Amino acid sequence: MGDTNMRFITATALAALIAAPALAEGWKDDYQTVNIGFLSGENEQDRLTRTAPLKAHLEETLGVNVEIFLAGSYDGVIQAMAADQIEFAFLGSSAYAAAYTATDGNVVPLLTSQNKDGSTGYYSILVTRCDSGLTSVDDLAGKTLAFADPDSTSGYAVPYYNLVAQGYTPTEFFGAVPFSGSHEAGVSGVVNGTFDAAATWQDNDINGVYQRMELKGMIEEGQVCKIWESPEITSGPLTTRKNLPEAMVQDVAAAVEAFPTADPEGWNFYTSFDPAEENPTVGYVRVDHDRYQWIIDMRAWLREQRRKS
Template identity: 25%
Template sequence: MSDNQSGREGVSTLTDGTSISRRKFIAGSAATAVTAGLAGCGGAIGGSGSSGGETVTMLLTPGTPGDIRPRYEPVLRMLNDKVDGAEVEMEVPQNYSAIKPALESEQAEIGMDDVTLISNPDIMDVYGTNVTDGSAFYFSMMLVPLDSEIEKRTDVEGKTWAFADRLSTSGSIFALYTLQEAGLDIGEAPEEQPNDFEGSWTDHNQAIQRVANDKADGATTWGGNGFPHVPEKFESEFPERVTEKSSFLGDVGTEQPELRPIWFSFPIPKQPWYARQTWESPVKEEIGEVLRNSDQETISEYYPDDYDTDNPAFTTLRDTSMETYEPVIKRMNAVGIDPAA
């Protein structure tokens, strides 16, 4: 397992990107992203609620709705209990590209991903960085079958690789960056195919399933999705930075297929929660106060009876700033994604 980034990829300095040829990745997609990207999410989008006061639409991190919605159910219950004059609803965008247009067109009020915040921080008011189980960090990781010949990043050359969403920090951007740092030619990825290997982009769950179904030699995902597929015998080989700062180690070895990790990123700051600046309502700050003042005891009061307490989505928010996300900005620039596109 490679642990060669613990020093070189520590706290990174923000580069101005002047020597990097950037590509406008989402250009032209905004017109259709609002309707197509939020299609099939369920529930009303924006507007005023008829029963619980003002309707507040909160966009969750893109993924499989059947997996994402239950994880954030305690947050929804807490907000609807503690915030007067608001009816909070959750939506699950089909991809990251749909989030910014939904906020700009005022079809949603709250988001929780770093890429959208980075793309235009001047139109967002930041609530804070997400904290779960005492940690404000998570990890990107690369996984391969137990009997795979792939042992390190350079072995990905000539292979097929499954990624999550093209704009996923942990499921795409960090992996492409580290493969590029290892000397592989990523070409115009994630917009187009890499030159030194073949890539596919879906979501975190599907990336794992592509490996399970022999459609990919390996996958990139985030720790909360990847740890359950790693047998316990590999836990002793995890880098110290992972064992100290991951909040998902309790899930190790709980799901099939069994996969072996070959690389972990350095600790990535968890997603920021933010609201669009054009949303003018006293509810806006009240929601922020409830989120920031939450703790484990408070949020646990809103757990459904069948809630997976080993894989919580939220405990509280920690104060943050754009400096926290400089390592993400650096990697977006390095792989040619213009955050302002």
């Protein structure tokens, strides 16, 4: 009887060993559709149009359906990830920090974008109307400064944090500090006079939110001027959940990483490439959590300030 049991155990162990590689490669059986979230930096139709080449590339490379998940707010994408409704998301640095906190650390950063010069960051800026006479932060005393969204890195957390570090307490120094809802809405509000200034982002002086709005004909060139710039912010990461198969995570990360070279035309469309751009985004590099810990620390500081107020 002992021999029979031993033969049964050995056979079971052997079957498990044989099945193990198949299980490791079989994530597509459980995930025939991969859901990828995007933050609301532009209107929904523009976002869907711009992400179409990436979606097509991933579907062809991975052999699964890919669904683009869009939410009306940063929090919508974060909560969808926390609720296991989406598997991946392209997040800003602050939104990644929010997702890390909301999921008790159950998210992992994978890739971030890299520019031609090797840089992996961008800048928060404050903009005003060029004809307003407002050319510095000091000029904004008692004026209305619009932040973009509470979970926006460049549109709220970084400018707020750095303004305080430079001696300006936004809630006291400015007349009002409303949220516009999005970067484009903030810039539009400056142009039409709703806000005296707005916080947004740019990679450099020729590529950013207001520059793209000029290219799209949403605002006239020369109406918006930058009056303040933050230190460099590490670009936000493609983020995944910790509870996904490692093979799936690596396959998707590798597919996204290969997108710029696999489909150069699609990549150029996706990144709004301008041939005149001196320092375009050219691809992705791997990142880890340590690159974003300071953002989590900054958010904790901001929460503490809110509690005090």
